Amino acid sequence: xxxxxxxxxxxxxxxxxxxxxxxxxxxxxxxxxxxxxxxxxxxxxxxxxxxxxxxxxxxxxxxxxxxxxxxxxxxxxxxxxxxxxxxxxxxxxxxxxxxxxxxxxxxxxxxxxxxxxxxxxxxxxxxxxxxxxxxxxxxxxxxxxxxxxxxxxxxxxxxxxxxxxxxxxxxxxxxxxxxxxxxxxxxxxxxxxxxxxxxxxxxxxxxxxxxxxxxxxx
Amino acid sequence: xxxxxxxxxxxxxxxxxxxxxxxxxxxxxxxxxxxxxxxxxxxxxxxxxxxxxxxxxxxxxxxxxxxxxxxxxxxxxxxxxxxxxxxxxxxxxxxxxxxxxxxxxxxxxxxxxxxxxxxxxxxxxxxxxxxxxxxxxxxxxxxxxxxxxxxxxxxxxxxxxxxxxxxxxxxxxxxxxxxxxxxxxxxxxxxxxxxxxxxxxxxxxxxxxxxxxxxxxx
Amino acid sequence: xxxxxxxxxxxxxxxxxxxxxxxxxxxxxxxxxxxxxxxxxxxxxxxxxxxxxxxxxxxxxxxxxxxxxxxxxxxxxxxxxxxxxxxxxxxxxxxxxxxxxxxxxxxxxxxxxxxxxxxxxxxxxxxxxxxxxxxxxxxxxxxxxxxxxxxxxxxxxxxxxxxxxxxxxxxxxxxxxxxxxxxxxxxxxxxxxxxxxxxxxxxxxxxxxxxxxxxxxx
Amino acid sequence: xxxxxxxxxxxxxxxxxxxxxxxxxxxxxxxxxxxxxxxxxxxxxxxxxxxxxxxxxxxxxxxxxxxxxxxxxxxxxxxxxxxxxxxxxxxxxxxxxxxxxxxxxxxxxxxxxxxxxxxxxxxxxxxxxxxxxxxxxxxxxxxxxxxxxxxxxxxxxxxxxxxxxxxxxxxxxxxxxxxxxxxxxxxxxxxxxxxxxxxxxxxxxxxxxxxxxxxxxx
DNA sequence: CATGAATGAGCATTCATTCAT
DNA sequence: TATGAATGAATGCTCATTCAT
Numbered sequence: 077x078x079x080x081x082x083x084x085x086x087x088x089x090x091x092x093x094x095x096x097x098x099x100x101x102x103x104x105x106x107x108x109x110x111x112x113x114x115x116x117x118x119x120x121x122x123x124x125x126x127x128x129x130x131x132x133x134x135x136x137x138x139x140x141x142x143x144x145x146x147x148x149x150x151x152x153x154x155x156x157x158x159x160x161x162x163x164x165x166x167x168x169x170x171x172x173x174x175x176x177x178x179x180x181x182x183x184x185x186x187x188x189x190x191x192x193x194x195x196x197x198x199x200x201x202x203x204x205x206x207x208x209x210x211x212x213x214x215x216x217x218x219x220x221x222x223x224x225x226x227x228x229x230x231x232x233x234x235x236x237x238x239x240x241x242x243x244x245x246x247x248x249x250x251x252x253x254x255x256x257x258x259x260x261x262x263x264x265x266x267x268x269x270x271x272x273x274x275x276x277x278x279x280x281x282x283x284x285x286x287x288x289x290x291x292x293x294x
Numbered sequence: 295x296x297x298x299x300x301x302x303x304x305x306x307x308x309x310x311x312x313x314x315x316x317x318x319x320x321x322x323x324x325x326x327x328x329x330x331x332x333x334x335x336x337x338x339x340x341x342x343x344x345x346x347x348x349x350x351x352x353x354x355x356x357x358x359x360x361x362x363x364x365x366x367x368x369x370x371x372x373x374x375x376x377x378x379x380x381x382x383x384x385x386x387x388x389x390x391x392x393x394x395x396x397x398x399x400x401x402x403x404x405x406x407x408x409x410x411x412x413x414x415x416x417x418x419x420x421x422x423x424x425x426x427x428x429x430x431x432x433x434x435x436x437x438x439x440x441x442x443x444x445x446x447x448x449x450x451x452x453x454x455x456x457x458x459x460x461x462x463x464x465x466x467x468x469x470x471x472x473x474x475x476x477x478x479x480x481x482x483x484x485x486x487x488x489x490x491x492x493x494x495x496x497x498x499x500x501x502x503x504x505x506x507x508x509x510x511x512x
Numbered sequence: 513x514x515x516x517x518x519x520x521x522x523x524x525x526x527x528x529x530x531x532x533x534x535x536x537x538x539x540x541x542x543x544x545x546x547x548x549x550x551x552x553x554x555x556x557x558x559x560x561x562x563x564x565x566x567x568x569x570x571x572x573x574x575x576x577x578x579x580x581x582x583x584x585x586x587x588x589x590x591x592x593x594x595x596x597x598x599x600x601x602x603x604x605x606x607x608x609x610x611x612x613x614x615x616x617x618x619x620x621x622x623x624x625x626x627x628x629x630x631x632x633x634x635x636x637x638x639x640x641x642x643x644x645x646x647x648x649x650x651x652x653x654x655x656x657x658x659x660x661x662x663x664x665x666x667x668x669x670x671x672x673x674x675x676x677x678x679x680x681x682x683x684x685x686x687x688x689x690x691x692x693x694x695x696x697x698x699x700x701x702x703x704x705x706x707x708x709x710x711x712x713x714x715x716x717x718x719x720x721x722x723x724x725x726x727x728x729x730x
Numbered sequence: 731x732x733x734x735x736x737x738x739x740x741x742x743x744x745x746x747x748x749x750x751x752x753x754x755x756x757x758x759x760x761x762x763x764x765x766x767x768x769x770x771x772x773x774x775x776x777x778x779x780x781x782x783x784x785x786x787x788x789x790x791x792x793x794x795x796x797x798x799x800x801x802x803x804x805x806x807x808x809x810x811x812x813x814x815x816x817x818x819x820x821x822x823x824x825x826x827x828x829x830x831x832x833x834x835x836x837x838x839x840x841x842x843x844x845x846x847x848x849x850x851x852x853x854x855x856x857x858x859x860x861x862x863x864x865x866x867x868x869x870x871x872x873x874x875x876x877x878x879x880x881x882x883x884x885x886x887x888x889x890x891x892x893x894x895x896x897x898x899x900x901x902x903x904x905x906x907x908x909x910x911x912x913x914x915x916x917x918x919x920x921x922x923x924x925x926x927x928x929x930x931x932x933x934x935x936x937x938x939x940x941x942x943x944x945x946x947x948x
Numbered sequence: 949c950a951t952g953a954a955t956g957a958g959c960a961t962t963c964a965t966t967c968a969t
Numbered sequence: 970t971a972t973g974a975a976t977g978a979a980t981g982c983t984c985a986t987t988c989a990t
Binding site: 344345346356357360365366 | 983984985986987988
Binding site: 558559641642645683686689690692693694695696697698700701704705708713716717719720721724725 | 775777859861863904905914915918919935942
């Protein structure tokens, strides 16, 4: 029966403000846990990632984490969700960037955003697409399916572009699968062997891919 | 290559024989450990792989493993070495298959062998190229560099093929990098999301890649 | 029984009324906690019974319980008290049922009520008479002694019945002790091994006991 | 292929002796764990009984217990088994005591042994027959069924004694059930409220029970 | 060479309890 | 009065590793 009316008495206002402060503090800690988790995940990998360490990292007792997340898997789950959101956001951003819907430019924008995301968020990328792809399917966030729907996106783009630059008779599904695999391969190499594949080299790979697949030098 | 002078007295000869026998027994057990480790690694993955289980699997005490390997990481290290050997062998097999050195056929053979290896040895592939690529560099086995040298191979092949099918002015390093990334991407997808990418789909991706990269009249 | 002078001014009267309201609310919540505790104790037994669950069950914060009870043991203590009240009530009900004071009928009524209580309130029975009989003595509730006084009751009944059905020279204390032990044994068996001693079997045991002890077939 | 022949060389003899010593040490520790477990079970009850405490009690690390028992339940399981063995032994001892098979004397001996066992092994009794009667059924030890088969024993005894001292038409199953319940009740009371039911009082109860059930001319 | 008993540190998780607000 | 965030200790359990024998 909590009233939705804005609080009016002084006391109520104070309480409300206090509640909000606490709420925001709570959100902050929650975020701190998520951040620490992501960080540690990147540093020690899936195996060497423990709730204790997360707790210690943020200076709280181990039990505290259970006030914000159900269990270890739930935490990982939400780390992934955050990643899904960021990934989805980055892709949408890229798609929106070019108002015209020239398919090739759209594809280039998406691809660049994809690779950039991978380079800038190695822990997320690794968790979401390498280590625990199952989370993609277990998540309730619609954005978790961004990766899968991106594949559809590409397929569509390929279809549109088919007549123009691609061979007419191509197996479009296989082609977008391959395109996808190439993108994933580029990022995965950069993720697993960053010492070997530095950003410039990665960028050049992407560029070559765009040329090779769409005859589209920058 | 330590080479003590050959033993001469009867006693010395006996000792030597016993030493050899023990040596070979020692090697046998060492191999048994490696085999069991590989098997368990395959079965339970990087996370669920414990020395105790390895020991139990071969019917020896946990401590025994430390007589053959420094620690868990060292064992993993040598498991990877076995993987490197197998990988290297598979690639060489493929290269040797076609006596003629028609570059495109050679490339196709190598690529198919690569993907097949990835599909057939998911645990090794994951350990060597996804989870612990550092082992590739720490290993003393020359085969550990097979992956890296394969890249050179491709580069060579691309160079040879350049005039014929590829654009003359192409950035060949970037192109073979990309080719490499595509292969890795294909296998990595299959490895991380086998439920999504079943063998036929994977094979079709590879085929499309071969067409896209080599068989297409420009 | 603290009794401050009755309030007289309007303000005091208002305060008093508010105090009473709060008092009754307080009692309500207290009772709610007790109820929830009893319920959970019944459901999960002595082991699986936690303050957090009680709190969650009534929709309050865990800390709140500490406003009404000193600690977990204190809560359990008062849960037991509720059990004592129910037990005492059941026994009194049974005693009152027959207005005539024919001792044998009285004994039968009491015994049946006893066993019924045990069957219907296994968690209470277990807490009060098996797991934590110490609470019986620590309680300030007079009813907590119902179990003990029931023993006296029986002793009295035996004494009265002595001449009639029991051997004259019997050791009456030992006899009522035994009778008591038989009753407890019947209920304890039913409590610990309900899969073995189902209600009909239990009832038959009780009946046989009545016959054996008082020559009183139903 | 271990040879069953007795060892002959000096070295083998030494090894054998060492093995035996270690074996017996192992058994000792195992027994020490069992003992400590029983002790702690008695002291802190089913709830407050932890592997850590057992470990600390015997001065070993917690993990050590897992070298001797699979898990907590397995330990409890074997504690119970030890109890079953002792209980069964005590009963058999009692049965054997009187060579003549005069049924009443036999019953008295069994009953006395039963109560004595309960008084002398309160922790075992509580674990086996009050707290975890399920272990009785899960155990592989045949003795675990001693309790159940004792019931059969009594039934048999009652049947034999029927003509002599019991009413001809009695419901024998119910009667032995009741007898059983009385015994259990006596011990359970002593177990739960030792401060109330001291050994002499308990003995008197048993005695009265024997008289009431068997020695009374009808 | 091999054992295998034992360790100690680590893990995820739960809980009774406290206390500033 | 009630909150609810946080604690710290405890629990069962697993593991890599050591070492006397």
